[in-house]
Amino acid sequence: MKETQLGSLLRPVRAGNAFEETVERLLQAIKLGVVPHGERLPSERDLAVHLGISRVTLREAIRSLQEAGYLDVRRGRYGGAFVVYSPPEPGHGDLAEAVNQMGAGDLADALTFRMAVECGAAQILATLTLDSAQRAVLLRRLADVNGAAPADYRRLDTAFHLAIAELTGSPLLAAACADARLRVTDLLNAIPVLGPNIAHAAAQHQAIVSAILAGDPDGASRAVAEHLEGTAALLRGFLA
């Protein structure tokens, strides 16, 4: 076995210190709209347990997000950390900058990773026999994103794609898809959301769901690949 494979296994045990990782995680949950504007984060005690860190460390992270203007923290019963954030108006302005902010290699890496795990998830879901509740979730997410107002589009698009991963029943796979999304969030938010794009995406979303419900793994995977390739090609264009 070659040296290269050592790199895959003996890679860093932890990405950074607990504080920084926590800030990043919370920030992305906010930016992805998993906790929408006005909603409350779980209580500090619950969150600390879920994130596997101490409440002290979590509080430091929350405080920095509060100071950065992402959270409004209120105390007392029925208090908590409320999200104060609306996704920026999509536009070209920051895209080139956002692309340059992360390395070119990192971007290619993230795009490849996203492609692999999302195609894999759709493919697997298409092999499963979904019950009516699961089909309902999938169709609901599809309707949500395809009927979304521009301001809500990214959030519901993410919800749709994550739902596919979660319906596979594999937390590891869902986490991998969430992680893949996180790595390109800022870039996606900088992409303008145009009418024709949305219409095109809507057709692709429909094709993905149709293939999944029809039990066509290859079709589902290919539909996802085509869908993701659209934004991927656009982002790669900024690497020059």
Added chain:
Amino acid sequence: MKETQLGSLLRPVRAGNAFEETVERLLQAIKLGVVPHGERLPSERDLAVHLGISRVTLREAIRSLQEAGYLDVRRGRYGGAFVVYSPPEPGHGDLAEAVNQMGAGDLADALTFRMAVECGAAQILATLTLDSAQRAVLLRRLADVNGAAPADYRRLDTAFHLAIAELTGSPLLAAACADARLRVTDLLNAIPVLGPNIAHAAAQHQAIVSAILAGDPDGASRAVAEHLEGTAALLRGFLA
């Protein structure tokens, strides 16, 4: 967005303490045969840097593996931590126990995850145009595993599958595939390696490589899926 999606994003920031994670990582690198019997781990100083931990913490992990009999640590120049481990003789004996050791849900999760990322990796690799060096690596790994002695089979099989992920050029994807393998290593090692199985697997390996080189993503993905489904079905059989 539903509560379920919170779980994917607000999952634990760290799996455990640095010491435990390091022990686990090293142990799996040994069990996977990435560092074969008699070979030396990188020096403590190098390893600490690669793993992103302090040398003190790394040493604690190494010492516990030494006491467990996995490593032979020698000092002085040309010294180091040498692997003292040969994969157990494959057999049914420990399989049921190994399956029960991890939860049924965890096993299904790991199998699904492995299926998704390995199919995704093969699919992506098939879309790329490989240069002669890359083709050589792939064919070399194929020849290695298909010509392996039973004692080396698992190690070279892992090397083959990881090579596919690494050839995509995405460290994230390679890490995900390595991670997926790690989660089923103990179970795979407990599966008997029979002649007919090896012959069957060899044909599947060949089919995977052929599809990749032919630029057939669907075929590559399907070939990987069939290949993995063999062991997956066997392992699922022990959940009853």
Added chain:
DNA sequence: CTTCTACGGTATGAAAAAATACCAATGAAG
């Protein structure tokens, strides 16, 4: 057989993180 040097072995102080316990505020319920 001496030297050189890349390795593991050890010690110590600082910093980060966690565990624990307790305080304070809020606002709905009665």
Added chain:
DNA sequence: CTTCATTGGTATTTTTTCATACCGTAGAAG
């Protein structure tokens, strides 16, 4: 308007992890 449960706020101690410096050893090279 009092009660009370739930939430954030604070303080203290312990454990873990890190950074740094230095020591001891072995084995190849000369």
